[in-house]
Amino acid sequence: MAVLTGCGGDESGFANRLAPAVAADGTKTLRYGNQTEPGTLDPHQASGVPAANVLRDLYEGLVITGADDKIIPGVAESWTISDDRLTYTFKLRSDARWSNGKPVTAQDFVYSLRRAVAPTTASSYADIHAPIKNATAIINNDKPPETLGVAAPDAHTLVIRLKEPTPFFLQTLTHPSSDPVYRPAVEQWGDSFTQPGHAVTNGAYTMDAWRVNERIRVKRNPYYWDNANTAIDRVEFYPIEDGNSELSRYQAGGLDWAATVPPAATARIKRHIPDQYHAVPTIGIAYLGLNMRHAPFADNRKLRLALSMALDRDVITDKILRGGQPTLYSAVPDTVRGYTPVEYDWQDWPDDKRKARARRLYHEAGYSAEHPLQAEYLYPSGGVGKTLGLVAVAMWREVLGADITPINQEWKVFLQTAREGYDTQIFWGGWIGDYDDPNTFFSIFNSKAALNYTGYDSPAYDTAQERSSHTPTGAKRTALMHKAEATLLHDAPIIPVWVYTYHQLVKPYVTSYQPSALGNYYSKNFDIRPGQDADGGAGGH
The missing domain is CATH 3.40.190.10 (Periplasmic binding protein-like II)
Structure with a gap:
């Protein structure tokens, strides 16, 4: 070249x-x-x-995102939604083609959406299609993929039927798992x-x-x-x-285009090439996951909270990352439009009061200097998982006396280990929302979600999350989402740390x-x- x-x-x-x-x-x-x-x-x-x-x-899916992450036409040039919000009818472009010149048809989407939820595909994102009629039953292997609520009346018309109204459904169609193959x-x-x-x-x-x-x-x-x-x-x-x-x-x-910026280089970059540096707060969170399936974190909420309270998030973001990342004390970032997150009530406590409470919870959980917590922290190669882990390990040792060992795995191996959930105790978690709605965060902690690597299982949480996902936008839905988030924070299967921010060079x-x-x-x-x-x-x- x-x-x-x-x-x-x-x-x-x-x-x-x-x-x-x-x-x-x-x-x-x-x-x-x-x-x-x-x-x-x-x-x-x-x-x-x-x-x-x-x-x-x-x-390319039926819809994609444009400026300001708004939904715009993709393969579908237009669509209509029925009055009961249960039936979506898409009109496909007549000039949409595969790379071999063959037409892209509605039947391609029928086949692909069925494939996306079929148990044989083993998709981690099958649950994103749960709003579609019969999708959950298919994912659970209770019905065949052919019963999915999708149909192709003709080559350029696709009809999708939902089991219940879902305010964010269109946004889920921008995810790659909604693309045709x-x-x-x-x-x-x-x-x-x-x-x-x-x-x-x-x-x-x-x-x-x-x-x-x-x-x-x-x-x-x-x-x-x-x-x-x-x-x-x-x-x-x-x-x-x-x-x-x-x-x-x-x-x-x-x-x-560089996808990341090393924290130690941020100041130099902002000084010398400021117009090429872009810090973009995302609809995403950086957190630490705690495996709720077995000891030491199963049935020990006080221990989970002690680890969360022992972290000085301001030091992590201001002194270590140095990229302007907002600290996080909720399960949903405030970058999600139209939603005010629930937050821990201790987030504004003075450091000495917060650390004292963390130590008290740690001791009440059954740990002490003579009997320290011994656990492993699993993180993937690359990115900030290692940085966060090393800092968190040092803070847990200083504040609590805990003995946490960092373990590194190559990215593909890490994903498999986290997904299986047998060999993890504490693990790195980063989640960039798939769409601009709080449910993109709540759904991954549902007990039945394939992406619920913590193993968190709360009927109260599941009920609030599932009801909120099918409730029209408004006060009732907000109340259900707040209930789900408050339940999640109380149970503490995760330790939220900061709002994920892309640091790009272009x-x-x-x-x-x-x-x-x-x-x-x-x-x-x-x-x-x-x-x-x-x-x-x-x-x-």
Whole structure:
């Protein structure tokens, strides 16, 4: 790939090379730092932000998100909702095509939604489809997938019937698990239908190359309905787990977009290239999960609360992370629009009072200097899980005398371990909401949810959460959500720590960037214009 390169730097020696990947023939490549290697690119089995970043380019659902994370048409050019809010009728674009030129039909969505909830698919996100009629029974293997409330009266009409009105249903359709997959490819290739040469996709891009732990490259889908308005020809995703390595590659001109910023480098970056730095508070939370299935945390609420109260969240966010992350004392961040979270009443206590209460609870839970808590903290490679863990371990030792051992696992192994829930005690948890509604957080702690890695099981919580998910927006729904959140905080299966914030670096020649609290970025919306530069940014052409 021939590139137009530029020198970068300033008087203090802060390197920032501007090197957009534009070939001699005008072909443009966008290069992302993507944190870690996705476990799979099957939309119905994938889990985690790195996979979702790639899937948004490869596939397109009925609806997608636009500016300010609002719902806009995707494959469906329009839709209507019945008066009783139970029937959604979507009209599909007549020019929607798969990357092999075949039409995208309503029957493709019928097949794919059935596949997404089928027990044989074993999707971690099957529960996101619970609002659809019979979905829960299918997930529980009580009914066959063919009974799902979806139908295709004709090739361009899809009808979805819900079991109860669900105010956030449209938003769930932006999740990758609602995307269509190409049935002939799935049936021919099985699990390898996602691989180059096998993959057939309907998004703005299609699979080009995949070198595990090195790079995923996608290229423009010439049959995409809006291909004429797509400027980026190729997108490369690099699984760089170490934030310092990612920053070095960005500074050297090898990345156009860095997904993370090392805390220690934040001040320098804000000083030298402020226009390339974006701190975006998300609809997401960083928390520590406590395994409620067995000792030491099962049936020991005082111990769980002691660990939570012993953490000095202000020190973690202000002194360690240093990225302006808001501290968190609730299960839902205040970035969710239209909802005021329930919070711990001790959040504003003086440090000495909070720590004293933590020590008292710890002793009442049966632990002391002579009999300290001994447990393991599990975290994935890359990201801030290690940073949080090491700080939390030190605080627990200082305040309580607890003896916590950090354990690291590669991302895919970590997800599997956390999902199975047998070998975990304390584990890193980060959850970016799938849609802008409190239920995206409440649903993952339902006792029946596949993503409930804590094993939390509370009939009172489940009832409030489930009722709220089918109650129209208003005071009654808010009261139910507050009851669910208050129950969760009282039982303390998680330790909320901060509101998750994306710290991104984007080169000035990447145009049309808009922050997304959901983290929903589509490469088709960007362009690379080598002559662009940001005011005040270090570097030049």
